[in-house]
Amino acid sequence: MRLFLLTALVMAAFAANSLLNRAALAGELIDPLSFALIRVLAGALMLVLLVREWPRPARAQWGAAAALTLYLVGFSLAYVALDAGIGALILFGVVQVTMLSGALVSGERPAARRLAGAALAMAGLGALLLPGAQAVPAPGAAGLMALAAVGWGLYSLAGRGAIRPLAVTATNFALAVPMVAVLALPWLALTTLTHSGIALAVISGAVTSGLGYALWYAVVPTLGAARAAVAQLTVPVIALAGGVLLLGERLTMAATAASLVVLAGVALASLPERNGKATPPPAR
Numbered sequence: 489m490r491l492f493l494l495t496a497l498v499m500a501a502f503a504a505n506s507l508l509n510r511a512a513l514a515g516e517l518i519d520p521l522s523f524a525l526i527r528v529l530a531g532a533l534m535l536v537l538l539v540r541e542w543p544r545p546a547r548a549q550w551g552a553a554a555a556l557t558l559y560l561v562g563f564s565l566a567y568v569a570l571d572a573g574i575g576a577l578i579l580f581g582v583v584q585v586t587m588l589s590g591a592l593v594s595g596e597r598p599a600a601r602r603l604a605g606a607a608l609a610m611a612g613l614g615a616l617l618l619p620g621a622q623a624v625p626a627p628g629a630a631g632l633m634a635l636a637a638v639g640w641g642l643y644s645l646a647g648r649g650a651i652r653p654l655a656v657t658a659t660n661f662a663l664a665v666p667m668v669a670v671l672a673l674p675w676l677a678l679t680t681l682t683h684s685g686i687a688l689a690v691i692s693g694a695v696t697s698g699l700g701y702a703l704w705y706a707v708v709p710t711l712g713a714a715r716a717a718v719a720q721l722t723v724p725v726i727a728l729a730g731g732v733l734l735l736g737e738r739l740t741m742a743a744t745a746a747s748l749v750v751l752a753g754v755a756l757a758s759l760p761e762r763n764g765k766a767t768p769p770p771a772r
Contacts (some may be wrong), residue, residue, distance in 0.1 A: 494707050495719050496596055501700030501771030503576065503726035508692040509564055510572040511735060517692075518685025520564035521672035526686060528560055528668050531701075535658035538702050549656065552646035553663035560668055562632045569629035571737040573728030574616065576598030578633040580724050581609040581750045584757050586641025605757025612749030615742075652765070654705050661698075721755055 512518050518526075567575055588606045616630075643660070647653065711719065728747065731737035739747075 491707065491710055494703060495711065496722075498704045498707060499719060499722045500726060501510070501696040501703070501761065502720070502723045503730060504696040505563075505700075506567070506572040506576045506579075506694055506727045507730045507734060508688045508696065509567045509573070510570070510731065511687040512685045513564070514565050515684075517682045518689060519675060519679040519681075520566035520568055521561065521668075521675050522679060522681055522708075523685065523689045523692075524564040525665075525668045525672040527557075527662050527697065529694035530690045531697040532658065532661035532665055532693075534694040534698030535654070535661055535702070538698070539652075539658045540656045543754065549659055550663060552643050553660045553667060555639045555642040555646060556660050556664045557671075559636045559643060560639075560640060560664065561671060562634075562636030566629045566633035566636060567706045570633060571625040571739075572731035572735060573737065573739065574725060574731075574743065575629075575633050576724040576727035577616065577747050577750050578613060578630055579637045580754060581613045582634045582637030582755050583641045583644070584609055586638050587645060588757065590641065590645040592674040594693075596694055602757045605753045607753070608756060609750050609753030612746050612751075615746035615749060628704055654702060668772070696766055721751055 509523060512523055513520055563575075563579070566578075570578070585606050588602060647656065647660075724747070728739060732739055
């Protein structure tokens, strides 16, 4: 029961990142780049306090930090127009496809079910973009979320095999701070930051990202790769429900059907191989 409750708490934290970002931007409480900057800064501070150690930055970590920056910036910019749940679905689906592509490039031979699952997820994402689904009012926002997903997928691939994953994550967040700042600082003079917007960004960075990732690292070894991958299927579902209940977002039948196709594809791609191994689950 304790493991179940901790896992549910982590999944809620991951989904909350979408809800917090969307709430701040839909309410025009803060601009997207300032949100991304405050989020990564708060996350870095929280993670450094947790690990109390600082691995020496390596070339691969700078690359991972750049991928993390792409995720943070694309994620915030996309939520100017996307609903929380739809954004989470696009992110979740494209992350899976990105990680599968990375596996193919590195010489791995994924099982047929993983390829079929990725194809099914992409079909569902394509259906979300159809005018009849009325789920994506701005295709450009969907493109930005797809870029964010590519960034997180590359970041997850770069982190495979990390000996001290939490310490490495703290370093990557710290390295991403100046990268996000370069993009965000020129706009700070042109925008108005509200106390509510800053608070939402700090919560997203320090609590649902920093503490959420720390707790995730604590439960993953007990869950195992297969159960961890399946557990993350709940993230877009929670985000969809939260968007409807907390943010007043509307979900059409066509969007619901497309969402189920995406989740089915990701579930198929996440099934363990015959040797008992599963796709390493990316944290969010």
